[in-house]
Amino acid sequence: MLKPYVIYPVKTEAALQAALSVRRTVFIEEQAVPEELEIDEYDSISSTTLHMIAYLNEQPVGTGRVRPYTEQGTGKAERVAVLASERGSGLGRLIMQTMEEAARRQGYTTLRLNAQCHAQAFYEKLGYQPVGDVFDEAGIPHITMTKNLYAR
Ligand code: COA
Numbered sequence: 001m002l003k004p005y006v007i008y009p010v011k012t013e014a015a016l017q018a019a020l021s022v023r024r025t026v027f028i029e030e031q032a033v034p035e036e037l038e039i040d041e042y043d044s045i046s047s048t049t050l051h052m053i054a055y056l057n058e059q060p061v062g063t064g065r066v067r068p069y070t071e072q073g074t075g076k077a078e079r080v081a082v083l084a085s086e087r088g089s090g091l092g093r094l095i096m097q098t099m100e101e102a103a104r105r106q107g108y109t110t111l112r113l114n115a116q117c118h119a120q121a122f123y124e125k126l127g128y129q130p131v132g133d134v135f136d137e138a139g140i141p142h143i144t145m146t147k148n149l150y151a152r
Helices: 013-030 091-105 119-126
Strands: 004-007 050-056 060-067 074-082 108-118 129-137 140-148
Touching: 004 091, 013 050, 013 074, 050 074, 050 091, 060 091, 074 091, 091 108, 091 119, 108 119, 119 129, 119 140
Parallel strands: 074 108
Antiparallel strands: 004 050, 050 060, 060 074, 108 140, 129 140
8 A cells, every 4th residue: 555655846945955855865875976967957946847745754755856848848857766765665656647747737748758777667657658769877878758648
């Protein structure tokens, strides 16, 4: 059974810092992504970038964000992270589904993402399809994937 996770859109500086704390643990400490690549200009509270934060018993345990992509109607999903202690519990899927709902409300019809190759099957289960070839980002193999948010 799914644990009592709660997922909110980030609206306060404290919630943003909680989301960044998850990303620091997962991407900077665990995956050795350099901090200057991980934290960028989209990491502020703005009307265009939507950050999500997931809590379990008031502790931050997961996050993800959606920002506008260059193509009209397309959002870019990024920085999806679940703390190691919670992986395999359905939280990653819940974060993606919450981001997709929010993206539809913002008028996006498509989501695009650069998946770490080890997570390709995770995104495929959510309906994302690979596009193009594998490429390197921060020393980690990635593949671009897209999903039509209105496909049946
Ligand atoms: N490979 C294959 N399948 C996977 C998978 C993986 N790495 N991770 C999850 N899945 C599958 C699960 O088995 C589950 O399948 P089911 O519906 O048949 O039971 C489904 O995907 C949903 O899994 P869930 O438990 O919601 O995933 P999670 O909470 O473990 O989150 C990540 C997945 C990728 C977000 C998480 O492993 C993570 O944060 N990893 C480190 C950061 C990272 O690499 N982020 C991705 C950047 S692109």
